[in-house]
Amino acid sequence: MGRRVGAGLIALPFVWALVVVDGDRDLLAGLLARPFSSLSLRTLRTLGDVDRDGYSPILGGGDCAPFNAAVHPFARELPGNGVDDNCVLGDLEVEAPPADPPVPDKPPPTSVILITIDTLRADHVSWGGKRNTTPEMKKWSESGTRFIRAYTGGSWTSLALSSLFRGVYPRRLVWNPFYETNRFRLLRSSEMDQLDDGEMVKLKFGLPAPDKYVPLQTFLKRRGMYTAAVIDDGSTGFLDASTGAYPDFDEYQEVSGKSLDVAVTDAAIKILDAQPKDRPFFLWAHYFGPHGGHSWHRGVPRWGNSVAGKYDHEVAWTDKQVGRLLERIDELAKEREIAVIITADHGESLGAKRRTHGVGVGEDDIRVPLVVRGPGFAPGTTSKQLVGTVDVMPTILKWTETPAPDGLDGRDLAGILSNPASNKNRVLVAETWRFVANGEATHNMVTVFDGTYKLVCNLLDEALSARKQQGDKPLPYGEPKIERLQDALDQYLERTGPPNFVD
Numbered sequence: 137m138g139r140r141v142g143a144g145l146i147a148l149p150f151v152w153a154l155v156v157v158d159g160d161r162d163l164l165a166g167l168l169a170r171p172f173s174s175l176s177l178r179t180l181r182t183l184g185d186v187d188r189d190g191y192s193p194i195l196g197g198g199d200c201a202p203f204n205a206a207v208h209p210f211a212r213e214l215p216g217n218g219v220d221d222n223c224v225l226g227d228l229e230v231e232a233p234p235a236d237p238p239v240p241d242k243p244p245p246t247s248v249i250l251i252t253i254d255t256l257r258a259d260h261v262s263w264g265g266k267r268n269t270t271p272e273m274k275k276w277s278e279s280g281t282r283f284i285r286a287y288t289g290g291s292w293t294s295l296a297l298s299s300l301f302r303g304v305y306p307r308r309l310v311w312n313p314f315y316e317t318n319r320f321r322l323l324r325s326s327e328m329d330q331l332d333d334g335e336m337v338k339l340k341f342g343l344p345a346p347d348k349y350v351p352l353q354t355f356l357k358r359r360g361m362y363t364a365a366v367i368d369d370g371s372t373g374f375l376d377a378s379t380g381a382y383p384d385f386d387e388y389q390e391v392s393g394k395s396l397d398v399a400v401t402d403a404a405i406k407i408l409d410a411q412p413k414d415r416p417f418f419l420w421a422h423y424f425g426p427h428g429g430h431s432w433h434r435g436v437p438r439w440g441n442s443v444a445g446k447y448d449h450e451v452a453w454t455d456k457q458v459g460r461l462l463e464r465i466d467e468l469a470k471e472r473e474i475a476v477i478i479t480a481d482h483g484e485s486l487g488a489k490r491r492t493h494g495v496g497v498g499e500d501d502i503r504v505p506l507v508v509r510g511p512g513f514a515p516g517t518t519s520k521q522l523v524g525t526v527d528v529m530p531t532i533l534k535w536t537e538t539p540a541p542d543g544l545d546g547r548d549l550a551g552i553l554s555n556p557a558s559n560k561n562r563v564l565v566a567e568t569w570r571f572v573a574n575g576e577a578t579h580n581m582v583t584v585f586d587g588t589y590k591l592v593c594n595l596l597d598e599a600l601s602a603r604k605q606q607g608d609k610p611l612p613y614g615e616p617k618i619e620r621l622q623d624a625l626d627q628y629l630e631r632t633g634p635p636n637f638v639d
């Protein structure tokens with residue numbers, strides 16, 4: 137009897153091999169979601185991977201050229217070479233490079249302040265959650281427009297802010313490789329000989345390289361605006377000026393020491409007070425508080441020792457310091473035009489024992505608060521339009537009458553409000569990817585969504601899952617709107633491919 141059972145278990149993978157059809161995405165997703173069938177399926181795929189490129193031509197592996205290791209679903213599509221390199225939508229046509237937009241002669245009509253808060257969830261601010269965690273920002277937001285369905289392009293800082301400042305989704309960018317050590321130092325490839333005793337390389341990251349997608353502050357500086365940044369980057373190093381990822385700031389301060397949220401506000405106010413009234417400026421202030429390690433702060437509420445309670449306490453402390461900056465902005469706005477955006481780089485997944493981000497693309501990771509005050513945004517309004525942090529750059533360019541470059545994924549938020557029909561069928565993209573030191577991917581996920589439905593693709597095994605955006609119940613691929621999302625996903629991956637690292 138035992139032998140028969142064992143033989144049956146061994147045979148099961150081969151039964152699945154006969155049953156699974158590449159086009160049956162529902163069945164494939166179900167098998168990949170179960171531990172035993174998933175292991176069996178991956179094992180069979182490995183056996184079918186003749187050219188050893190990591191992808192199989194059978195069982196939904198997606199390899200359209202089983203004897204050519206250069207062609208597989210994770211390959212970069214090379215336009216105009218006559219080959220479907222990534223097995224999606226055929227060969228890509230060659231596109232003309234975008235033209236450099238003109239630089240206007242007249243000065244911008246407004247100055248702009250961008251406030252970003254690290255790791256701030258949309259449902260843990262006072263107007264989106266159960267606790268009054270952000271009373272200062274809530275009070276201030278009543279003078280602008282709150283977007284309650286806003287999403288980041290990436291679920292960790294490097295992807296998220298790189299996308300925000302360039303108006304395109306992360307996978308479109310060119311990345312310089314950086315390597316994080318066990319001492320949280322970031323090193324370039326050329327600096328690998330500078331490891332200290334006992335120091336080891338753990339992870340490979342990317343920071344945006346100079347490429348065809350020029351960052352926001354570069355366009356504003358060309359316009360004659362004074363560009364300044366005050367940054368608390370914690371211990372990550374992603375926003376360190378030495379990386380070159382955030383060029384063209386006339387002033388770039390990285391605060392250090394204790395009470396860093398306090399220091400960000402103090403430094404930002406000092407910069408604002410130094411600006412002549414006749415010189416337009418752009419100021420970026422980045423707060424790290426909710427991301428950092430927990431500590432108790434005086435003067436803000438406590439909500440217990442749970443993971444969520446401690447997180448909310450940190451959010452409340454950051455809110456208090458942001459409130460001081462907002463108060464000073466309001467005073468200065470009586471004498472000059474100042475437009476303001478408040479948002480987050482990404483959200484946070486709050487578990488029972490710990491919290492994380494950057495390992496998934498769930499709603500907790502990618503939905504963020506977004507408040508906008510400036511020309512085109514009526515005070516005291518709330519918008520349910522589907523928008524993203526990728527829209528920040530086009531909005532600021534429009535405010536400052538700076539021509540936008542071609543090819544942006546983002547849209548002017550004021551334009552969306554004035555013409556809601558233009559945003560009706562919009563599909564947004566969010567993603568995450570991480571690599572260990574040798575370049576092997578540990579996470580590689582892309583999600584496309586339209587506010588109602590959501591399609592998630594795990595590129596490590598070509599697994600797809602579809603669901604209602606605000607629910608966990610899986611949906612069949614027969615849904616017409618899921619087919620629309622599948623097309624959007626294919627189009628995005630066709631024009632991007634794997635993260636493009638250039639050393």
